[in-house]
Amino acid sequence: MTRIGVVTFPGSLDDGDARRAVAAAGAVPVRLWHQDVSLGDIDAVILPGGFSYGDYLRAGAIASFSPIMGAVRTAAAAGMPVLGICNGFQMLTETHLLPGALVRNAGQRFLRTDQRLRVECTATPWTGRYTAGQEITVPIKHADGRYVADARTLAELEDTGRIVVRYVGTNPNGSDNDIAGVCNEAGNVVGMMPHPEHASLAGFGPDSEQGLRAGTDGLAVFTSVLASLADSEGARA
Numbered sequence: 001m002t003r004i005g006v007v008t009f010p011g012s013l014d015d016g017d018a019r020r021a022v023a024a025a026g027a028v029p030v031r032l033w034h035q036d037v038s039l040g041d042i043d044a045v046i047l048p049g050g051f052s053y054g055d056y057l058r059a060g061a062i063a064s065f066s067p068i069m070g071a072v073r074t075a076a077a078a079g080m081p082v083l084g085i086c087n088g089f090q091m092l093t094e095t096h097l098l099p100g101a102l103v104r105n106a107g108q109r110f111l112r113t114d115q116r117l118r119v120e121c122t123a124t125p126w127t128g129r130y131t132a133g134q135e136i137t138v139p140i141k142h143a144d145g146r147y148v149a150d151a152r153t154l155a156e157l158e159d160t161g162r163i164v165v166r167y168v169g170t171n172p173n174g175s176d177n178d179i180a181g182v183c184n185e186a187g188n189v190v191g192m193m194p195h196p197e198h199a200s201l202a203g204f205g206p207d208s209e210q211g212l213r214a215g216t217d218g219l220a221v222f223t224s225v226l227a228s229l230a231d232s233e234g235a236r237a
Helices: 015-025 066-075 087-094 153-159 219-236
Strands: 003-008 028-033 046-047 082-085 101-103 111-119 135-142 146-148 163-167 177-185 189-192
Touching: 003 146, 015 028, 046 066, 046 087, 046 163, 066 082, 082 087, 087 101, 087 189, 146 177, 163 189
Parallel strands: 003 028, 003 046, 046 082, 082 189
Antiparallel strands: 101 146, 111 135, 111 163, 163 177, 177 189
């Protein structure tokens, strides 16, 4: 059975939610600790959200030096699917596994809302179950979620199809080009500010046409990686 690691850092508060989403998708969630030096026997890894230690200096900056991040970098280079959610996205930019940076929201306020998004790229292990252009609703909750990059990097991301999700209807934090998530050149490393784990269980997600708190638009992030891994295994067989 597919095993997906979820790393806990001091201060993490969404690691449990990420593990529940992994289980809901049909995989085995594996607890990892930031001081581990090995990822162990897993097939993919998630860096969850939740204000990791040292964020008061710069979001994700200190956590990016945790021992386990060396193993994450090695695994990412070898093609393992890696997902950074919110604070995890910040860590991925701090370790230069993803380009750009996440800085304080425009307006200098913490945001918490159910946000409309458009899926732009389905060629990653984490988005293959969506369709290009599909609009979904996923919660956001962050203070340092404004994605910024220099003009050359933004042009490269646009030209190579590496913008994974964009904000739709409103740009809540002032991110360049309405960017809510990006991927690396190989496509296996994805970072996003919205929280798909909070839109994965009916009764605990955003409001939807199906009812209050019924939205599960984020679950496909986790079922996508299972399908991707299964396809990869089948191709090797």
